[in-house]
Amino acid sequence: xxxxxxxxxxxxxxxxxxxxxxxxxxxxxxxxxxxxxxxxxxxxxxxxxxxxxxxxxxxxxxxxxxxxxxxxxxxxxxxxxxxxxxxxxxxxxxxxxxxxxxxxxxxxxxxxxxxxxxxxxxxxxxxxxxxxxxxxxxxxxxxxxxxxxxxxxxxxxxxxxxxxxxxxxxxxxxxxxxxx
Amino acid sequence: xxxxxxxxxxxxxxxxxxxxxxxxxxxxxxxxxxxxxxxxxxxxxxxxxxxxxxxxxxxxxxxxxxxxxxxxxxxxxxxxxxxxxxxxxxxxxxxxxxxxxxxxxxxxxxxxxxxxxxxxxxxxxxxxxxxxxxxxxxxxxxxxxxxxxxxxxxxxxxxxxxxxxxxxxxxxxxxxxxxxxxx
Numbered sequence: 243x244x245x246x247x248x249x250x251x252x253x254x255x256x257x258x259x260x261x262x263x264x265x266x267x268x269x270x271x272x273x274x275x276x277x278x279x280x281x282x283x284x285x286x287x288x289x290x291x292x293x294x295x296x297x298x299x300x301x302x303x304x305x306x307x308x309x310x311x312x313x314x315x316x317x318x319x320x321x322x323x324x325x326x327x328x329x330x331x332x333x334x335x336x337x338x339x340x341x342x343x344x345x346x347x348x349x350x351x352x353x354x355x356x357x358x359x360x361x362x363x364x365x366x367x368x369x370x371x372x373x374x375x376x377x378x379x380x381x382x383x384x385x386x387x388x389x390x391x392x393x394x395x396x397x398x399x400x401x402x403x404x405x406x407x408x409x410x411x412x413x414x415x416x417x418x419x420x421x422x
Numbered sequence: 423x424x425x426x427x428x429x430x431x432x433x434x435x436x437x438x439x440x441x442x443x444x445x446x447x448x449x450x451x452x453x454x455x456x457x458x459x460x461x462x463x464x465x466x467x468x469x470x471x472x473x474x475x476x477x478x479x480x481x482x483x484x485x486x487x488x489x490x491x492x493x494x495x496x497x498x499x500x501x502x503x504x505x506x507x508x509x510x511x512x513x514x515x516x517x518x519x520x521x522x523x524x525x526x527x528x529x530x531x532x533x534x535x536x537x538x539x540x541x542x543x544x545x546x547x548x549x550x551x552x553x554x555x556x557x558x559x560x561x562x563x564x565x566x567x568x569x570x571x572x573x574x575x576x577x578x579x580x581x582x583x584x585x586x587x588x589x590x591x592x593x594x595x596x597x598x599x600x601x602x603x604x605x
Binding site: 308309312313315316317318321323324393395 | 526
């Protein structure tokens, strides 16, 4: 029997997200059959000494419809005026080979709820420019009503436009910050 | 603090206008309710007339009144299970362009009354839905008066006055919360 040695450790030091190769997203079932995707364009994430923190500005919400961008920022949804930022702070990170589970607290619209992000971890590797890089591909399913994001509308044939469960995702390309 | 009061009924002896006048009379100190009197003058929405800087005068007056108010209190009757056309039409004008709507983020509460047994609750719910689409900070606090012709025959009673005061106070609190968040 052979064994393969796998890393089970979280890199130490400070790692910051590379915005060009990273994204955060949300996906929700729409009209019972479609999946609607959106994201945020103004955000940051840092992994520092085994603790992952991130925040996104609601003003940077991204969907392919100008009016919907406007609506998502109102009290019907994220309420950018009163709650301009979403936030995640980890409390524990468990790595098992290329699998990773990150428990923490997610704050949306002023409501903080425990969330466990799970997914894969890649690296660290040294990229073509000599930078140390680490990849995290994370997802969690949350109930939007737990965060007070409860807008909905009835469909003419029955049922609701938006599902309760939303998949939130983060594809993080992290680069090690220069020491000193 | 200024709250713009809008009645969805144009009738001189409107029960909804009466509710708004009663709300004005019981408003807490420092809160002034101004009853908007120009809803009938707002023309039917026509995108050809919706020209920035050159909108119909009555539309500009309506949007200006919304913009200058700290909060809005609407009282609506229910026509055919829904919002009166004159009210919906005015809100349609106020919705354009969406991100510049004068009620965006502004606290709004909706009252209703009707001579029927449900007090216009569907019209109120649909008005709240429309206001949400406009970006308003729509409160759940409400008063609905069924059989308004009987209930208001002797005027607005003490129970109703207390309920109206509660709604106006909730609007005032929402205005203060908004100001505190901005500070």
